[in-house]
Amino acid sequence: SMFKRILFPTxxxxxxxxxxxxxxxxxxxxxxEVVLVHVIDSKDITLIASGGQGFLGTVSDRETETQRRLREEIEHQIIDARRSLEKRGLKVTVRTPVGNPEKEILSAADAEEASLIVIGSHGRSNIRDRLLGSVSEYVIKNARQPVLVIKRDTAGAK
Structure with a gap:
């Protein structure tokens, strides 16, 4: 099926x-199967970890309190998303690349041989959510895979 293995950037x-x-x-x-991708923007990396690629694994001794909280929060969000997908009987792969979100999403889609990329779209008031603005536009234009854009509810949305 064309939808067998989907890439879900979030x-x-x-x-x-x-x-x-x-x-x-x-x-x-x-x-x-779902490949969950959360890109750690290299522009934000100083906020997060001195650990670089080892982001979710080895953590540098110099990690600050803020970095630790941020890392733990991301880890919890990943665990929750993974659990809710696994509860539905899906096989889940998690990728947390560090880099430029647009490019990392596309290279994950290729590396994971995703058959479809499923991405949320921003509404006007969410224009600041980077992933859902310029990033989703870039992905739609440049992905080799088909891209399914999930529109957000406009009714009653903040």
């Missing part, structure tokens, strides 16, 4: 997590 903002609501529908059309 920054954990509400619009990006809307993708989860569509998982049952995607399973009906053959989705069995």
């Amino acid at each position: 920054d954990f903002s509400a619009p990006s997590m809307k993708v989860l609501d569509y998982i049952p529908a995607l399973q009906e059309v053959g989705t069995r």
Whole structure:
């Protein structure tokens, strides 16, 4: 199935997590595996960890309190998202590359041989959510895979 292995890039903002609501529908059309991608923007890396690629593994001794909190928060969000997907019987792979979000999403899609990229879209008031603005536009234009854009609810949305 064209939908068997999907790539789900997320920054954990509400619009990006809307993708989860569509998982049952995607399973009906053959989705069995989800590759969850959370890119750690290298521009923000000083905020996060001196550990570089070892972000979720080895952590440098010099990690500050702020870095530690941020890292733990991301780890919890990843665990929660992974659990909710696994509960639905999906096989989940997690990737947390460090770099430029647009390029890392595309290279993860290629490396993981995703058949489809499923991405949340920003609404006007969410224009500041980087992943859901310029990043989703870049992905739509440049991905080799088909891209399914999940529109956020406009009704009653903040």
